[in-house]
Amino acid sequence: MSLFHRRPLGRSSLSVPDVCLGTMTFGEQTTEADAHAQLDYALEHGVNFIDTAEMYAVPPRASTCGASEGIVGRWLKRQAREKIIVATKVAGPSRNLDWIRGGPLALDRTNIRAAIEGSLQRLQTDYVDIYQLHWPERNQPMFGQWQYDPAKERECTPVRTQLEALAELVAEGKVRHVAVSNEHPWGIMEFTRLADEFGLPRIVSTQNAYSLLNRTHETAMTETCHREKVGLLAYSPLAFGHLTGKYLADPAAAGRLTQWPNFGQRYTKPNVAPAVAAYVELARSHALTPTQLALGFVRSRWFVASTIIGASSLAQLKETLPATLTPIHGELLEAIDAIHLRYTNPAP
Structure with a gap:
């Protein structure tokens, strides 16, 4: 019997385990053999929810683009497909990813359709359970940016057009449910409003960063998602390894942030280190x-539908998966909130 709970996703009939296995390391830090061992281990423990993306592995580059989906696909073909929940994503424009479909210039019908066809081929499946727009096409702050700048406005594919393209894929059976990622309240409201108004598929979730270092979701996004019945798939609950405390002890410790120094810009802000130190001290006390502490906190939040954990090795997953079950309540939660008020969202 699994120790992980299942939670409903949006207004759909789909329920997901409250922990999801992320695959962004597959094909870069993680070999295919280790990745398949991780997938087996997660499934054995009741985690049948897998998240990937057409641009993975990360950091994104031409030589590893699609590698994660390919690795998942070669594992998936040996499974009972109906028992696995697979989520993947279509890459949007404005990220200098010229090797993806010649550089995705829009989230329009042509790009979305080309992306899903490629993903289905790599995943060796006829459908995906959740298809996510990896980031909005429109101008908005994301990936460590923290201010909206109207001077950066540009032409973009209307949200209704994006939903209509996704609706075709749902009608064809290639996608069961649609979703977004790295969204803000305006986007959530626009997607749900237009879906309701025009009879288009409703988004079931948004995949956004959420951790002890980044609780920005808790204000406007929590209310918006709660009222519109949009689940949060929380990624980076360990803040790229910062919340393990390893970089406090050794700033050169092995990890994505030392292997690729320009990756994870949101964690270069000045209050990250003191906040991490405070949480590490609290955990040990x-x-x-x-x-x-970090994983138990995210999984415990009432508005988190599923916590996405990733690991570079099976050994690491054997530590992080049980850690998500850590109970967080009472005095400990009060102490967490006290630190949060002292170092509020140091890595938004």
Whole structure:
């Protein structure tokens, strides 16, 4: 019997385990053999929810584009497909990814259709359970940017047109449910409003960063998603490894941030290190590892439908998956909030 709970996603009939296995390391830090071992281990423990994307592995580059989906696909073909929940994403424009479909210039019908066809081929399946727009096409702050700048406005594919393209894929059976990622309240409202008004598929979730270092979701996004019945798939719950405390002890510790110094810009802000130090001290004062505190906190939040955890190795997954079950309540939660008020969202 699985120790992980299942939670409904949006207004759909789909329910997902409250922990999801992320695959962004597959094909870069993680070999195919280790990745398949991770997938087996997660499934054995009741986690049948897998998240990937056409641009993975990360950091994104031409030589590894699609590698994660390919690795998942070669594992998926040996499974009972109906028992696995697979989520993937279509890359949007404005990220200098020239090797993806010649550089995706829009989230229009042509690009969305080309993207899903490629993903289905790599995943070796006829359909995906959740298809996500990896980031909005429109101008908005994301990936560590923290201010909206109207001077950066540009022409973009209307949200209704994006939904209509996704609706075709749902009608054809290639996609069961549609979703977004790295969204803001305006986007959530626009997608749900237009879906309701024109009878188009309703988004079931948004995949956004959420951790002890980034609780920006808790204000406008929490209310918006709660009222519109849009689940949060929380990514980066360990803040790219910062919340394990390893970079405090050794700034050159092995990890994505030392292997690729320009990756993870949101974690270069000045209050990240002191906030991490405070959370590490709190965890140890309660006989917890920093990883247990960080992952247990995210999974415990009432508005988180599923916590996405990723690992570079099976050994790492064997630490992080059980850590998500750490109970967080009472005095410990009050202490977490006290640190949050002292170092509010140091890595938005």
